Amino acid sequence: MITSFLMKSLDRSILVVVAILLGLAILVPALNLLTAPDHPLHVPTYLVSLFGKYLTYALLALALDLVWGFCGILSLGHAAFFALGGYAMGMYLMRQIGARGSYGNPLLPDFMVFLNWKELPWFWYGFDMFWFAALMVVLVPGLLAFVFGWFAFRSRVNGVYLSIITQAMTYALLLAFFRNDMGFGGNNGLTDFKDILGFNIQADGTRATLFAVSALILALCLILTSAIVRSKYGKVLVAVRDAESRTRFLGYRVEHIKLFAFTVSAMMAGIAGALYVPQVGIINPGEFEPGNSIEVVIWTAVGGRGTLIGPIVGAILVNGGKSIFTAAFPEFWLFALGGLFVLVTLFLPKGVVGTASAYFARRRAERRAQTGETPDNLAVEPIAAE
Amino acid sequence: MKSSTETPVAHATRQDPSERVMYRILQILFVALCLLISTHVVGLRAADDLGALVDQLGAAKLSEMDERISALAKTGDAKVIPVLEALGEGELYQRKSDGKVFLVKAQGADLLLVDPVTGTEAGQAPKAAMQKVKVNNAVRRAVRSALGGLTLFSDDAGARLKAAQSMLQTPNADALEAIETAIAAEKDATVRRVLDEARAVTLLLSERGDDEKRQAITLLAEGNGRNGLAVLTSALATADASLKPDIEAAIARIEQTQALWSAGQNVWYGLSLGSVLLLAAIGLAITFGVMGIINMAHGEMVMLGAYTTFMVQEVVRNSYPALFDWSLAIALPLAFLVTGAVGFAIERGVIRFLYGRPLETLLATWGLSLILQQSVRSIFGPTNREVGNPSWMSGAFDLGGLTITWNRLWIIVFALAVFAALLFLLKRTSMGLRMRAVTQNRRMASSMGIRTPWVDALTFALGSGIAGMAGVALSQIDNVSPNLGQGYIIDSFMVVVFGGVGNLWGTLVGAFSLGILNKFLEPYAGAVLGKILVLVLIILFIQKKPRGLFALKGRAVEA
Numbered sequence: 001m002i003t004s005f006l007m008k009s010l011d012r013s014i015l016v017v018v019a020i021l022l023g024l025a026i027l028v029p030a031l032n033l034l035t036a037p038d039h040p041l042h043v044p045t046y047l048v049s050l051f052g053k054y055l056t057y058a059l060l061a062l063a064l065d066l067v068w069g070f071c072g073i074l075s076l077g078h079a080a081f082f083a084l085g086g087y088a089m090g091m092y093l094m095r096q097i098g099a100r101g102s103y104g105n106p107l108l109p110d111f112m113v114f115l116n117w118k119e120l121p122w123f124w125y126g127f128d129m130f131w132f133a134a135l136m137v138v139l140v141p142g143l144l145a146f147v148f149g150w151f152a153f154r155s156r157v158n159g160v161y162l163s164i165i166t167q168a169m170t171y172a173l174l175l176a177f178f179r180n181d182m183g184f185g186g187n188n189g190l191t192d193f194k195d196i197l198g199f200n201i202q203a204d205g206t207r208a209t210l211f212a213v214s215a216l217i218l219a220l221c222l223i224l225t226s227a228i229v230r231s232k233y234g235k236v237l238v239a240v241r242d243a244e245s246r247t248r249f250l251g252y253r254v255e256h257i258k259l260f261a262f263t264v265s266a267m268m269a270g271i272a273g274a275l276y277v278p279q280v281g282i283i284n285p286g287e288f289e290p291g292n293s294i295e296v297v298i299w300t301a302v303g304g305r306g307t308l309i310g311p312i313v314g315a316i317l318v319n320g321g322k323s324i325f326t327a328a329f330p331e332f333w334l335f336a337l338g339g340l341f342v343l344v345t346l347f348l349p350k351g352v353v354g355t356a357s358a359y360f361a362r363r364r365a366e367r368r369a370q371t372g373e374t375p376d377n378l379a380v381e382p383i384a385a386e
Numbered sequence: 387m388k389s390s391t392e393t394p395v396a397h398a399t400r401q402d403p404s405e406r407v408m409y410r411i412l413q414i415l416f417v418a419l420c421l422l423i424s425t426h427v428v429g430l431r432a433a434d435d436l437g438a439l440v441d442q443l444g445a446a447k448l449s450e451m452d453e454r455i456s457a458l459a460k461t462g463d464a465k466v467i468p469v470l471e472a473l474g475e476g477e478l479y480q481r482k483s484d485g486k487v488f489l490v491k492a493q494g495a496d497l498l499l500v501d502p503v504t505g506t507e508a509g510q511a512p513k514a515a516m517q518k519v520k521v522n523n524a525v526r527r528a529v530r531s532a533l534g535g536l537t538l539f540s541d542d543a544g545a546r547l548k549a550a551q552s553m554l555q556t557p558n559a560d561a562l563e564a565i566e567t568a569i570a571a572e573k574d575a576t577v578r579r580v581l582d583e584a585r586a587v588t589l590l591l592s593e594r595g596d597d598e599k600r601q602a603i604t605l606l607a608e609g610n611g612r613n614g615l616a617v618l619t620s621a622l623a624t625a626d627a628s629l630k631p632d633i634e635a636a637i638a639r640i641e642q643t644q645a646l647w648s649a650g651q652n653v654w655y656g657l658s659l660g661s662v663l664l665l666a667a668i669g670l671a672i673t674f675g676v677m678g679i680i681n682m683a684h685g686e687m688v689m690l691g692a693y694t695t696f697m698v699q700e701v702v703r704n705s706y707p708a709l710f711d712w713s714l715a716i717a718l719p720l721a722f723l724v725t726g727a728v729g730f731a732i733e734r735g736v737i738r739f740l741y742g743r744p745l746e747t748l749l750a751t752w753g754l755s756l757i758l759q760q761s762v763r764s765i766f767g768p769t770n771r772e773v774g775n776p777s778w779m780s781g782a783f784d785l786g787g788l789t790i791t792w793n794r795l796w797i798i799v800f801a802l803a804v805f806a807a808l809l810f811l812l813k814r815t816s817m818g819l820r821m822r823a824v825t826q827n828r829r830m831a832s833s834m835g836i837r838t839p840w841v842d843a844l845t846f847a848l849g850s851g852i853a854g855m856a857g858v859a860l861s862q863i864d865n866v867s868p869n870l871g872q873g874y875i876i877d878s879f880m881v882v883v884f885g886g887v888g889n890l891w892g893t894l895v896g897a898f899s900l901g902i903l904n905k906f907l908e909p910y911a912g913a914v915l916g917k918i919l920v921l922v923l924i925i926l927f928i929q930k931k932p933r934g935l936f937a938l939k940g941r942a943v944e945a
Contacts, residue, residue, distance in 0.1 A: 074745045148925075155929045160680045160744050164879045165925050171876050172921040175914050290876065294682075294752050301749060334760035341753020345746040346739055 013357070014226045017309050018219045024051075025215035029208035045204050049279045050323065052211040054316045056276040059218045061299040061311030063268035066225050068297070069306030070234065071261045072241035073158075076293045077166030078269050080173050081141035083287035085270025087177075088140055090190035090283040091124060092133030093201070097194045110192070111185045121183045130197055137274040138267045145266030146259065153255035153262075158244070167290050174288035189284025196278050207279070214275045218312070221268050225308055228264070237261055298337070301344050304351025313353055436503045440469055444480030444487040444519055451525045456560055459532035467536055469502045474529040478502070479516040487519065531558040538568040538581075547577045554584040557617060559591040590621045599625075600632055607636035615640050647787030652905045658794040660901025661801035662863070664894060665856035666874040667881035668805060671893040672812075673849035674882055676825045677842050679737065679747040683755040684878065685871025686762075687850045690728060691721035691857020692866045693762060696771045711776040714858060721854035728758075729850025733843045741842075755871070763868040770865040779862060793862045800859050804852060809890055811848075821845055880924050886934025896935060900924075 028043055028051060035042040060082050067073040099106040103113040107120055126132040148169060152162055180186035199206045228234050239247045240254050248254045277283045286292075295318075303314025318340070325333045348355060439458050446454045455473075458466050472478045472489045479490040479497065488508060489500040497516055499508040530552060537549035546568075553561055565585045572578045586602035606618060615637065622633045670684045698717040702709050709716070732754060740747045775793055782791040812818035823831040824841050832838045857870070864870060877900075885896025900920060907916035931937065 074748070151926070151929045155932050157928055157932045160678075160748060161883060161928065161932060163745065163748060164680070164883055165928055167876060168880060168921050168925055172918045172925075175918050175921075179914055294749070297749060298753075331760075331764060334756045334763075338753040338756030338760065341756070342736055342750045345743075345750040345753075346736065349743075349746065 011226075011230075013309060014222060017312065018222055021215045021219040021222070025212040025219075028215075029212050032208050033204060045207050048204075048207050048211050052207070052214045052279040053276060054319050055211070055214040055218050056272045056279070057296075057299065057319055058312040058315040059214070059221055059272035059275070060269050060296055061303070061315040062218070062221060062225060062308065063265040063272065064296050064300050065305055065308060065311040066228070066265045066268070067261050068300060069308075069311075070229055070237050070241060071258055072244075073258060073262060074160075074163045074297065075166045075262070075265075076163045076290065076297070077170040078265070078296050079290075079292035080166075080170035080288055081145060081266040081269035082273035082276070082296075083173070083177075083283065083285075084141045084144065085137045085273030086277040086283040086287060087184060087190070087273075088127075088133055088136040088270070089274035089277045090193075091127040091136075091184075092130060093193040093196060093278060094190050095124070095128040096196065097192065100194055101192070109185070109190070111188065112183070115180060123183065134274070137270050141270035141273075142263050142267040145263045149259045149262040150255075153258045156255075167293065170288050170293055171290050174285055174290070177285035177288060185284070187285065189282060189286075190277075191282040191284075193278065193281060201278055201281070210275070210279050214279070217271060217275065221271070222308060222312070225268075228261075229308065233257070233260075295337075298341050298344065300351075302340060302348075302351055304354030304357075307351065307353045307357065310351045310353035314351060317352070436465060440487050440502050441485060443473065443478065444485055444517075448520055448522055448525065451520075452528045455525070455528045455532050459536055465503055465505075467533065468505070470529050470533050470536075472502070473519060473521065474526050474533075476518065476521050478519040480519055481511065482515055482517055488516075490516065527556060528558075531556050531561060538564055539571070543574045543577055546572070546574070547580060550577055550580040550584050554580060554587055557584070557587040557591055559588060559593075562588045562592050562594075587617045590617055596626060596629055599629060603629070603632050603636045607639045615644070643787065650786075651788055652909070653902060654788055654790065654794075656902030656905035657798055657898060658901070659904055660898035661794075661798040662860065662874075663877055663881050663901055664801045664805065664897035665797070665859055666853070667878035667885075667897055668801075668808065668890070668893055669849035669852035669856065670878050671882045671885070671887070671890065672808070672821070672852075673846055675887045675889070676821050676845045677737075677741075679740075679744050680751070680879075681846070681849070682748055682752040682875065683732065683758060684751075684849070684853055685873075685875035686755045686758040687725045687729060687853035687871070688857040688860060688874055689762065689866075689868065689871035690725050690758065691854030692773070692861035692864075692870055693766060693771070693857075694721040694724050694854065695858045695861040696766075696773050696866055699773060710774070711778060713774075714776055714779075714862075717858050718855055721858045722851040725854025725857070726847040726851030729853075730843060730847040732850075733846035737846065738839060738842065759868045759871075766868070768868060770867045773861040773866050775862055797859050797863065804855060805890065805894055808852070812890065817841075817844065880921070883928060883934055884924055886931075886936035889936040892934055892936030 028048060031041055031043040032045060032048050037044075060078060063081075064075065064078050067075055094109045097109065101110040101113070103110055105113045108117060112120070127136070148166075152165065157165065176182055177184055177189075178187055184190070193201050195201050196206065196210075199209075229237070236247065236252055236257055239250075239252070240257055244254055247257075273283075273287075296315075299315040299318045300311040301314070302310075302318055303312065304310030318337075321336070322333060325336055344351070350358060436458075439454070443451070443454050443458075455470065458470065468489070469478070477490055478487060479499075480487050481499075487502060489502050491498045491500065493510065496510045496512055498510055500506070501508045533549075533552075537545050538553070540546050540549070550565075550568075553565060562585070565581060565588055569578065569581045569585060572581055582605065586605040589602045590599055590606075603618065618633050618637050618640070622630065622637070625633055666685075666688060669687070670681060673679065673681050673684075695714065695717040698720060699710070699713045702713045702716070732751070736750050736754065737747055740750060779793040779796055782789050784790070810818075812822060820831070820836050820841050823834070823836055824838050824845075828838060831841075860870065860874075864873075881893060881896045881900055884900060885892030885894070903923075904916055904920050907919055910916075911919055928934075
């Protein structure tokens with residue numbers, strides 16, 4: 001039954017990507033842990049963490065693709081959900097430090113001791129338990145997205161208006177988290193983590209495991225979104241994207257459909273943030289920067305929105321490029337990024353993956369026309385004009 | 387001496403004319419000689435006295451300094467001023483060998499000595515031979531008030547005003563007589579008012595009678611009381627029981643007026659912030675209104691305008707320094723042209739290919755903003771650039787209890803002027819008519835023969851040009867750096883969304899109400915929390931009125 005569900009909800013390209021991700025989840029940790037440092041195929045630990053970071057970005061881009069690519073909601077606040085998930089995980093990691101902090105306080109994190117706080121604020125309770133933190137990673141961004149989306153979609157805020165108020169939301173959170181008395185470490189954020197689930201966070205084994213977990217969760221989320229998109233609900237989602245009023249007149253509750261996608265997407269973004277924090281080792285208010293959210297949009301656009309695979313490819317391509325560029329020509333990275341925004345929107349509106357798949361689809365159609373076959377059912381059309 | 391010369395004159399009246407002339411000449415010579423000798427002697431003695439007094443500074447303990455400084459100040463001699471100033475600055479040294487005190491300037495390893503009284507150079511001395519006259523904050527305070535007393539009698543009304551203000555801020559009971567003499571001699575009404583207040587403040591600290599003190603309290607209660615409050619509060623602790631109710635009433639009255647004025651000050655700050663928001667948002671409002679697109683590079687247009695101002699000021703400073711006060715007037719049209727041209731190029735080069743896809747336009751313009759920022763950073767460097775205030779924009783004046791800075795005032799005036807000009811353009815010119823037609827119904831306007839692409843390009847150039855002019859104004863109050871624009875972009879969006887699209891009045895009301903709301907929340911919630919509250923309020927407001935305060939109605943905008 002499960003296999004038939006999988007086969008129905010996934011097309012071949014998604015299966016290929018899932019297989020690649022699973023392969024990476026085994027191969028990269030293996031190459032890191034089992035080969036000697038001077039072996040030609042050895043993957044150094046810093047690269048494992050770097051690739052792991054890309055995978056969490058890819059998950060964030062995938063989450064955005066669900067709302068932007070399939071529902072037409074351009075959220076400029078997805079980095080906020082990402083950062084909230086990250087903070088939830090960061091709080092768990094902070095509590096794990098225990099008495100090993102610089103001030104040696106068994107209960108309070110260092111920055112609270114520094115601020116002369118006497119007791120733990122109520123919202124830090126429970127974060128010493130992993131299951132609670134893991135729940136919050138999903139719940140907090142999901143709840144924020146639910147409340148925000150419920151208000152916004154109900155009063156039919158859409159298009160650029162929605163983009164702007166999501167940006168205002170992340171900006172407000174940015175300002176809030178910068179405040180010291182918020183109780184989240186202010187400007188410096190949360191850092192100096194020691195261990196996760198009892199394993200040393202700096203150890204090679206933990207890093208490799210985190211990478212594998214990231215790849216695994218990305219694969220799972222890819223299957224999930226693919227299932228959502230190919231379900232009956234997914235068809236309505238695309239209908240909302242392409243003709244919102246018409247869908248409403250057909251009797252669908254457009255706001256509910258949007259709200260579901262928005263909330264699921266925010267939860268995925270939260271998970272991405274939670275995976276990001278232990279691999280990077282810090283979470284600070286800078287993650288709420290409105291510019292970050294817009295950067296996520298460009299990853300998705302470069303890969304190709306509405307393709308699910310595209311955002312993953314785009315996130316890895318752009319961030320890989322960023323790592324290379326900022327090391328080699330730091331001056332020019334912003335030119336390159338800015339140019340990417342302009343060129344992709346002008347010349348590559350379907351993104352890399354969208355353009356490539358359109359090209360192959362055309363080739364196949366031509367071949368069929370020659371052999372006289374009938375085309376099989378086409379998948380969801382990736383992009384429609386707004 | 388004069389009386390001694392008068393007696394011979396009385397004799398001379400009875401002598402013959404030639405002798406009389408002779409005598410008169412002798413007499414004049416004698417008088418002149420006497421005067422010369424007497425002034426010389428007196429001068430010498432005064433100089434000696436001063437020198438001795440100054441030398442005493444060197445020998446005094448810190449606790450005695452107060453006394454010595456007032457002794458110096460009581461001479462009323464203008465020569466004391468540089469000495470006291472040097473003392474305050476810590477430039478007064480004592481020679482260890484003979485205890486004489488000198489003004490000192492560092493010259494290489496040695497110290498250059500200057501005689502404090504005559505101002506002539508007195509050779510050099512190694513640092514080891516000199517000892518610094520000790521200064522602490524109490525001494526500095528004493529120096530300041532002594533200096534204030536000395537300049538009270540200056541010929542320059544500005545200097546007198548400054549002195550009076552310093553007496554008002556750091557009252558000193560010893561200065562009471564000096565202030566009273568100064569009040570008697572003062573002709574200038576402004577200076578006199580400050581002096582009266584300073585006298586009242588000083589009097590409360592002195593040993594005068596209760597009636598005089600009561601008068602002083604009434605005077606302080608009537609003034610705007612910024613200095614009075616502190617003095618009254620400290621006087622309350624030491625005052626007689628009979629005076630206490632008066633003081634308490636005066637304090638209550640001052641606090642009440644102050645609360646009123648501070649509300650007024652908040653409104654003023656709010657108007658000022660609102661005018662800045664208006665300037666930043668108004669260009670955005672027309673491009674958004676007419677073309678329905680979000681220009682994320684708008685903040686960078688503001689930044690380009692500010693850098694244009696910087697360039698103009700550089701050229702003016704280097705080539706025509708006399709024109710510096712006019713530099714903003716030169717920069718204004720230039721900034722409009724520069725940013726307008728950049729806007730035109732962006733519209734023709736990028737945006738026109740993206741019509742009907744507002745979200746993509748948003749991304750492309752964001753990309754452009756990154757490129758513009760980085761270009762400016764590469765050309766001008768990442769640090770802040772110095773943009774000066776012309777003389778007519780610097781300084782402040784008091785309006786009742788409000789302190790109003792000229793640059794803020796001019797920016798409000800400028801924002802309103804830009805607003806009025808735009809309103810005129812939109813409502814009274816054929817270009818404006820076309821823009822309004824396109825805003826209301828693009829396809830219908832197009833069918834009526836309006837070249838909508840041309841209107842779009844000009845609108846975008848106009849919006850960018852106005853952003854550039856906003857940049858000229860903002861360069862006066864904000865740091866001119868490549869990130870200048872980013873600070874305004876979200877706020878400008880909020881103004882546009884709040885005010886409603888396609889209506890300039892909405893932008894005006896939106897900008898000023900957000901500005902005032904922000905400044906009223908600040909004292910209660912702090913600057914950051916206030917801003918967060920405003921953002922949350924706007925997000926909630928959008929739920930109620932998704933199209934803003936002044937929404938355009940009709941089918942065209944619903945599409």
